[in-house]
Amino acid sequence: xxxxxxxRIARDVERCRACPRLVHWCQRVAREKRRAYAxxxxxxxxxxxxxxxxARLLVVGLAPGxxxxxxxxxxxxxxxxxxxLYGALFRAxxxxxxxxxxxxxxxxxRGVFVTAACRCAxxxxxxxPDELARCAPFLDREFExxxxxxxxxxxxxxxxxxxxxxxxxxxxxxxxxxxxFGHGAELKLEGAPLVVASYHVSRQNTQTGRLTxxxxxxxxxxxxxxxxxxxxxxxxxxxxxxxx
Numbered sequence: 001x002x003x004x005x006x007x008r009i010a011r012d013v014e015r016c017r018a019c020p021r022l023v024h025w026c027q028r029v030a031r032e033k034r035r036a037y038a039x040x041x042x043x044x045x046x047x048x049x050x051x052x053x054x055a056r057l058l059v060v061g062l063a064p065g066x067x068x069x070x071x072x073x074x075x076x077x078x079x080x081x082x083x084x085l086y087g088a089l090f091r092a093x094x095x096x097x098x099x100x101x102x103x104x105x106x107x108x109x110r111g112v113f114v115t116a117a118c119r120c121a122x123x124x125x126x127x128x129p130d131e132l133a134r135c136a137p138f139l140d141r142e143f144e145x146x147x148x149x150x151x152x153x154x155x156x157x158x159x160x161x162x163x164x165x166x167x168x169x170x171x172x173x174x175x176x177x178x179x180x181f182g183h184g185a186e187l188k189l190e191g192a193p194l195v196v197a198s199y200h201v202s203r204q205n206t207q208t209g210r211l212t213x214x215x216x217x218x219x220x221x222x223x224x225x226x227x228x229x230x231x232x233x234x235x236x237x238x239x240x241x242x243x244x
Contacts, residue, residue: 003053005141005144005145006049006053006142006145006146009048009049009138009141009142009145010048010049011048012138013046013047013048013049013119013138014045014046014048015046016046016138018134019120019130019131019134019135021123021128021131022118022120022121022122022127022131023045023120025066025120025121025123026044026045026070026120026121027044027045029042029044029066029067029070029121030042030043030044030070030071031044033067034067037067037071040071042070042071043069043070043071043072043073044070045120046119046120047064047069047070047073047074047075047119047120048075048115048119049075049114049115049116049142050074050075050077050109050113050114050115051109051112051113051114052109052110052111052112052113053113053145053146054111054148055109055111055112055113055146055148055149056111056112056148056149056151056227056228057094057112057113057149057150057151057152057223057224057227058112058115058142058143058146058149058151058152058153058193059085059112059113059114059115059152059153059155060115060116060117060139060152060153060154060155060159060162060163061075061081061085061114061115061116061155061156061159061200062116062117062118062127062155062156062159062200063118063119063120063121063122063125063127063158064116064118064119064120064121065078065079065081065082065121066121067079068081068082069082070121072100072101072102072103073102073103074100074102074103075114075115075116076100076201077100077101077102077103077107078100078102079203080203080206080207081201081202081203082099082100083098083099083100084201084206084213085114085201086098086099086100086107087099087213088213088220089109089112089220091217092217092224093110094109094110094111094112095107095108095110095112096108096109096110111224111227113142113146113149115138115139115142116159117132117135117136117139117158117159117161118131118132118135118158119135119138120135125202127158132158132162136162136166136169139162139163139166140166140170143166143170149227150193150194150226150227151193151194151195151196151223151226151227152194152195152196152223153196153197153198153219153220154181154195154197154198155198155199155201156181156198156199156200156202157181159200160181160185160195160197161178161181163195164178164179164195167187167189167192167195172189172190172191172192173189173190174189181197182197183197183198183211183215183219184197184198184219185197186222193226194223194226196219196223196226197219198211198215198216198219198220199211199215
């Protein structure tokens with residue numbers, strides 16, 4: 001059931017044209033391309049989530065990269081951010097390999113699902129509030145479909161705010177003022193997964209040393225541990241590996 005529901009969500013994401021500015025930008029980038037990818041066909045439209053339908057961990061990012069996921073059609077695939085993220089997931093035993101090149105490259109995730117607050121690559125990596133609001137129902141639907149999720153790893157302030165807003169929309173008692181983002185911040189509400197925050201895995205952070213592999217591994221380990229504790233000491237983080 002989860003697989004079919006996620007497939008329907010993915011189709012709806014791919015067909016979405018709700019934000020003209022983002023539609024125009026994705027298509028423009030796909031036409032003009034980066035010189036290194038001049039001979040490749042770009043995806044050039046909204047990017048669906050990717051991973052295990054039985055995931056206990058949900059990773060939420062900001063948005064597809066213009067020449068990463070907007071090119072390859074899979075979240076965090078084809079750029080430095082994806083190399084950093086999937087390298088960490090591989091070290092944690094949640095990915096079959098530590099690199100993500102393109103759809104169909106054989107990468108498989110186990111126990112984790114990867115998505116984003118905004119499904120289209122935005123100019124300057126900055127989606128507007130109204131665009132994030134129009135994307136929010138997709139995140140709500142993914143949460144509903146991923147019924148086994150016990151922890152959420154929010155990459156950056158936009159993802160953190162999107163997850164907290166989801167909790168508020170679905171009736172959780174979110175404190176006022178709303179909890180603010182910070183690397184290592186955590187939020188646990190009754191009846192909701194633990195939310196753990198990390199700096200985004202962007203090159204701006206990873207190449208400057210603001211976010212190092214050991215820092216991220218520690219945050220990821222905290223989130224993974226929460227999935228196991230919530231399910232009991234003998235439970236595995238997931239059970240059905242998926243590939244795209």
